[in-house]
Amino acid sequence: MRRGGRTGLLVTAGVACAAALAALTVPAAQARPLGHGAGHEAVPGAGHRALHWAEKSSGTPQVRFRGLAAVDRDTAWLAGTGGTVLRTTNGGAAWRDVSPPGAADLEFRDVEAFDARRAVVLAIGEGEASRVYRTDDGGASWTESFRNTDPKAFYDCLAFFDRRHGLAMSDPVDGRFRILSTSDGGRSWRLLPTAGMPAALDGEAGFAASGQCLVTAGPKDVWLATGGGARARVLHSGDRGVTWTATDTPVLAGDPARGVFALAFRDRAHGIAAGGDYRPGQASPRSVAVTADGGRTWRSADTPPPAYRSGVAWLPHSRTAALAVGPTGTDLTTDGGRTWHTIDTGSYDTVDCAPGLGCWAAGEKGRVARLER
Template identity: 75%
Template sequence: MRRSGSTRRTEPTGREGRRFRRVTAVAACAAALAALTAVPAQAHERPKDRAPRWEVKDTGTPDVRFRGLAAVSRDTAWVAGTRGTVLRTTDGGRAWRDVSPPGAGELQFRDIEAFDARRAVVLAVGEGEDSRVYRTDDGGATWTEAFRNPDARAFYDCLTFFDHRHGLAVSDPVDGRFRILSTRDGGRSWAVLPDTGMPPALEGEAGFAASGQCLVSSGPKDVWLATGGAARARVLHSADRGRTWTATDTPIPAGDPARGVFALAFRDRHHGLAVGGDFNPGLPSPDAAARTGDGGRTWRPAAGSPPAYRSGVAWLPHSRAAALAVGPTGTDLTTDGGRTWRTVDTGSYDTVDCTPDRSCWAAGEKGRVARLEQ
């Protein structure tokens, strides 16, 4: 979402007037990982003092806020944030390499998608030419600017990839409809899709560039878009890589520029989670989570939601029922597919991502990046 004035800030971007205002996972998280992954339970048995926990990794960047995170494996992860910063680790976070694109110091990176340790695509957000896409094929040693937004009315929030070639990025509405950008060559080139299949946006509706999770995909063609800022918080779904869309209301609070769905996660084309709420500091956010079992056609509120606004969410690896949600005031765990959540830590993170090799990473303010240690 766009803000008035400069977009080069550490808070999540939003339309005019919007503001944004270690971690140790408890033994319940260990039980969830052991019971709900595809590995025999005995493989996870360990002394109590070695229960899984977030282990903060020193990135050496205390003045950067990382809202973009691409977890590749237990060893490899990329983060992207303020001051045009992109970091990469290939040793589990023991060392981080600054691989920021040259000349990007004034940009706000809010999303990054990585295919492996060498190939990644990063999105800078902002009005007009501040919205840009860069791609690297050599671990960040060099970058190519693949897209620079020529339209002052557009403001790109998030991107996602279906596979190594096909991907989408989304802008806040232009001429009353969300604008979708598409690539078919892994992010090397981009083109705006026709908006004839996009339903009209609600007054004040936009996406939140808070965690890189307002646009997510599952499988070869399904993609979902989270919205807020309007009278109703909606999720839009496309089953044809962004050419046609349907919109569904969610029970997550709306009716204010600071409220809506901030992040989505789908473990397959049917089962998804939505989190969000009110990002104004100090305000309660009841009903800040919802779930779907039919691909987003209907959404049910969580019976026990996180106690405050959450900006990121991810399914635990190989789990059918366990997931983590993160935000500035804590981390929450569900072990029943999003029906109920309980807080397992009060540390601050903006985004979370998990990998097929049973690893989860989180990132946020003050250069903080952490990996879930098991």
């Protein structure tokens, strides 16, 4: 489950990690690089003296993980290619393959977990390739709760407001984004009316890159990220997806490979949009934008990440620190998204954080890591 808006709720955990987060404010000249472990190239003077990615072997080098759900520092879920779902309950020391039976031909791109036993995963694709599964026993068994029957629909992301209420979004069908709703934790889904959805731009769609094109904060607010059109937009709903407003962002747009790929909100007001141009070697100026009014207006980062970023997450119990990840590295902000510094050059597609500094990242070649201090 995305945790925007839930930071600060666990006061005890917040006190426990306050010292580590305070170290984020040290000057760069005193800092040590975040880069750590095989496959990482440290960036001198750009990191944080205490925090670093510690790689955890998933044992699945053939899988690319774009779906990630951080429950806490011990428990996380991964969803990826080949119908693969993994779960750890011991901090990544071991991963259990809990993939749904018969799903080897599916592409899982999002997973939303409520705890170590209950999770919902989304498979993407045209027509019946888009499906939703739910488990209540840690992946020992799964129930298929939705299978798309409209050949024009292509579902990209899931997001939950709480353990019962959630949404799934599809690329536009007949000129409007399509939204599914659940009120029983993903056990059943219904299609919401499209009357309250603004018309899509020509070529506009969502990106199933990190499970973060649809995110929530609080009991009713949800945001949807778009790309592929003339402008990169963020759509917002304050009534659980019934009515929406669309706002342009300054994130790079104007091409099918460009737009907003990921969103993160730490509360109903403060959010970060990350993206750019996902093609290797292509420049991605204006890769990050920030909002302080719930997405009504967006401002480009003064110093954005130097390249496309597909995932973004606020650090727990911090009002100003966040991480953005992509194929060429990880970037850190300590001022609410205005300035970013590359602190690791390992390839990750998605990042997610839970209270207590339970931050995880995942990506290609089975790569998964946990943030350590």
